[in-house]
Amino acid sequence: MSRHDYKFRPDPKWEAGFFVPPAPVPMPKPLNEWSRMDVFDSILAMSRNPINATTKASMTEEDVMSDAMGQTVVVVTSPEAVRHIFIENAANYGMHPVRQSILKPALKDGLIAAEGEVWRKARRALSPIFTPRHIGEFPEPMQRVTEAMVPDVFPDGEIIGADEAFLKLAYGVLSETLFSGEIDNNLDDALKDIATFMNVLGKPDPLDLIEAPKWLPRLTKLGGRKAIARMRAQVTEVSDRRRHRIDAGKDVPKDFLTLLLTTKTDDGERLSGDQVEDQIMTFIGAGHETTSRALTWLTYLLSQDTKTRSRFEAEIDDLDMTQPTKNWINHIPFAMACFNESMRLYAPAPLISRIALGEDKIDEKTIPKDATTFINLWSLHRHSAHWEKPNSFDPERFMGDRAKTIGRFDFLPFGVGHRVCIGQKFALQEAAVMMAVVFKAVRLNWVDEEDHPWPLMRITTRPEKSLRMQVERR
Ligand code: HEM
Numbered sequence: 001m002s003r004h005d006y007k008f009r010p011d012p013k014w015e016a017g018f019f020v021p022p023a024p025v026p027m028p029k030p031l032n033e034w035s036r037m038d039v040f041d042s043i044l045a046m047s048r049n050p051i052n053a054t055t056k057a058s059m060t061e062e063d064v065m066s067d068a069m070g071q072t073v074v075v076v077t078s079p080e081a082v083r084h085i086f087i088e089n090a091a092n093y094g095m096h097p098v099r100q101s102i103l104k105p106a107l108k109d110g111l112i113a114a115e116g117e118v119w120r121k122a123r124r125a126l127s128p129i130f131t132p133r134h135i136g137e138f139p140e141p142m143q144r145v146t147e148a149m150v151p152d153v154f155p156d157g158e159i160i161g162a163d164e165a166f167l168k169l170a171y172g173v174l175s176e177t178l179f180s181g182e183i184d185n186n187l188d189d190a191l192k193d194i195a196t197f198m199n200v201l202g203k204p205d206p207l208d209l210i211e212a213p214k215w216l217p218r219l220t221k222l223g224g225r226k227a228i229a230r231m232r233a234q235v236t237e238v239s240d241r242r243r244h245r246i247d248a249g250k251d252v253p254k255d256f257l258t259l260l261l262t263t264k265t266d267d268g269e270r271l272s273g274d275q276v277e278d279q280i281m282t283f284i285g286a287g288h289e290t291t292s293r294a295l296t297w298l299t300y301l302l303s304q305d306t307k308t309r310s311r312f313e314a315e316i317d318d319l320d321m322t323q324p325t326k327n328w329i330n331h332i333p334f335a336m337a338c339f340n341e342s343m344r345l346y347a348p349a350p351l352i353s354r355i356a357l358g359e360d361k362i363d364e365k366t367i368p369k370d371a372t373t374f375i376n377l378w379s380l381h382r383h384s385a386h387w388e389k390p391n392s393f394d395p396e397r398f399m400g401d402r403a404k405t406i407g408r409f410d411f412l413p414f415g416v417g418h419r420v421c422i423g424q425k426f427a428l429q430e431a432a433v434m435m436a437v438v439f440k441a442v443r444l445n446w447v448d449e450e451d452h453p454w455p456l457m458r459i460t461t462r463p464e465k466s467l468r469m470q471v472e473r474r
Contacts, residue, residue, distance in 0.1 A: 006045045006052045012304070012452050018392035019305045021345060022452045026056040026379075049464075050351060050457045051378055058379040059390070072371040074356075077383055079409035084362050085354065085373055086417030093354035093373060102459070103285075106197060106228050109275065110282025111422060121265050126279065126422060129259045135425045137254060138177045139325035139433050145176045146437040154442045156473045161466035162299050162444055166292035167191065169438070173430055174288045178280060179238050180253035190234075196227035198289055199458060235280045239273065256283065283423070290348040291427050293460045294413075295434060298342035300453055300467055301393045303446035308395060312338055313474075316439050329432035335439075337398035339431050343413040345393060346461045347377035352415055377412060378461075386410040444469035 005025075012022045029038065045052040055075070062078035076082050085093050095115055103113040111122050128134070149172050153165045171191055175181050183190065243261055245252050252258050260276045271279070302309040315334045329336065352375040360367040367373070382390040386407060388397070396402060414421035421427070447470050453463035 006041075006048075009454060015392060016389070018389055018394050019301065020391050021301060021304070021393060022454055023345075023382075023391060024052050024054070024455075026054045026059055028056050030055060030057045051455055051461070054376060054379050058376060059382050060384050062385060072368050074367055074371050074373045075379070076373060076375050077380055077385075079407055081362050082375060082409040082412070082416060084360075086375075086415075086419075089360060090417050092357050092360050094357050096353040096355045096372060099353050106224075107282050107285055108278045110278040110285075112282050112286050114278075122271075122275065122279070123418075123422070125263050125265045125271060126260075129256065129263060130422050130426065132425065134259065135429060136326045138426065139328070139429050141176050141180075142173050142430055142433040143325045143437060145172050145181075146434050150438060150441050154438065154444075154471045156442075156471055159447055159468055159470050162469040163292070163296045163463055163467045166295045166299075166434075167195075167289065169434060170288040170292035170295075170430070171284075173434070174284065177255055177426075178283060179242070179257040180255045182238050182242070182253075183234050190231075193227040193231050194284065194288070196224050197231060197285065198460070199224065231284070232277060232281060235277050236273070239276050239280065243273070256280075286349075286421075287423050287427070289460045289462075291430050291434075293346070293348045293462055294339060294343050295431065296463065296467055297346040297461070298338055298435075299444050299469060300446065300463070301342055301345070302338065303444060303469065305393055308338065308393070309443075313439060313443070316436055319436055319440075321436065321440075325433060326429065328436055329429060332432060332436060333399065334395065335435050336428070336432065337395040337403075339428075339435065340398045340411070340413075341393060341395040344381045344387075344411060345391075346455055347381055347413050348460050349413075349415075350377040350457060350461055351375075352377065352412075375412065375416075378457075381411065381413075383410075439474075441474060443472045443474050445472055446470075 008025060009022065010025060013020050027042075034042070042053045058075045058077055062081075074081075076085060095113075100113060100115075107113040109118050109122070111119065111126060114122055146169060149169055153168050154160065168187065168191060171194065172181075172187065175183060175187075175190070239257060239261065242252060242257050246258065246261055257276075257280065260271060260279055262270070264270060302312060312335055315332055319328060319331050321328070323331075354373045356367050356369055356371040356373060359369050380386070384390055387410070388394075397406070409416065414424040414427075447468050451465075453465065453467050455461050456464040
């Protein structure tokens with residue numbers, strides 16, 4: 001069989017009345033038939049873009065388990081296997097060393113990178129912050145910031161990078177809800193540092209993929225260190241200032257930072273300065289790019305399927321924006337269905353990886369100790385056993401009776417089990433507010449007639465090149 005051509009990019013198309021957006025052709029060879037050359041190719045391809053290394057079998061067969069790269073790789077696609085690994089026997093599956101070598105240097109003991117007792121304590125301390133009572137406080141500032149930023153981020157008539165615009169907006173919203181915008185540097189500088197931070201975080205170094213010893217310098221990571229140090233210094237400054245104000249009994253904003261600084265662990269202690277900083281860095285890393293990527297892909301999908309866009313806009317136009325902002329989400333079901341469909345096709349954080357800490361059995365299959373275990377949301381969300389027309393943009397599948405047919409483990413943009421995304425409700429509120437405010441004010445029209453965006457995975461799924469759109473005031 002000839003080698004798989006990662007560079008081949010089929011054009012998007014219309015099929016049976018539905019738009020089929022750009023996606024790489026999955027690798028035809030199952031993992032267990034890979035030659036040494038295939039393994040070598042795939043390490044290079046994964047380092048460039050992990051989505052390229054998705055196999056066809058993982059999108060058509062259930063519970064694929066194979067050998068590759070000298071170790072066992074288990075790609076989990078059956079609901080039973082997902083339930084087993086992430087819920088029933090979750091204790092046997094730890095964070096994967098490759099994932100940790102990507103996240104840990106920047107996020108330290110932030111919730112997403114922490115493990116064991118450190119994670120358990122932090123999750124218990126942070127969970128109350130993410131309850132509906134607190135999350136309900138945030139939509140109003142989200143609305144205020146989005147309204148204030150729209151004219152600048154979406155200037156009338158201009159061609160903009162939609163991906164950059166949504167990143168800016170999502171960071172503006174996050175910065176307001178995290179620390180009431182009290183960080184000192186200007187938005188563009190902050191965004192540059194965050195982009196470097198995410199690029200460094202998001203690109204697996206080939207040495208990490210082959211699990212080379214830690215003392216070997218990861219040259220691809222050097223550029224990001226300064227940006228990470230600058231961001232951390234800003235976070236330290238703002239949180240020190242706030243802690244002093246809290247300790248002095250002064251009035252403080254009701255934002256994440258205040259909640260983090262006043263929350264207590266099981267031992268009745270407040271989180272240390274380092275712990276608060278790790279969590280804030282984590283919320284920045286985990287919380288702004290994900291939501292903005294989903295909105296970016298949604299904008300592209302709607303720009304192609306203009307009939308769906310008209311229905312989406314009509315629903316947003318009918319929304320009574322004078323009611324409490326936290327209720328908006330319940331009044332725009334079709335827009336939320338479009339947002340979910342965007343997350344299905346272009347999962348914002350598609351690779352959920354674990355390592356088997358001990359030998360295990362699923363059905364009759366043995367999972368050896370140290371097996372690499374993946375949920376690849378890219379394949380799960382396009383799996384032919386779970387979805388009709390899996391590659392088509394069809395938001396209706398998330399509405400009414402059709403939504404009821406979606407299995408509990410078929411659509412997992414926020415992960416599953418005890419490490420499920422803690423920011424899920426926050427993200428959905430944010431998406432609802434941003435969609436309502438932005439798309440009531442503007443329409444984004446696609447301008448690169450021939451040049452469709454290509455999905456690139458750097459922890460999040462982003463367009464490889466800037467997604468150019470022309471702003472039309474509505
Ligand atoms: C559309 C938006 C988002 C998506 C698709 C998303 C996706 C995910 C996924 C898939 C995981 C699980 C990773 C794993 O199991 O290895 C996760 C975890 C996490 N997410 Fe999100 N996320 C989003 C928004 C947010 C926001 C807004 C925040 C914070 C404000 C956040 C904070 C976190 C944290 C702290 C974790 C780690 C939880 C733990 O391990 O206990 N996320 N997210």
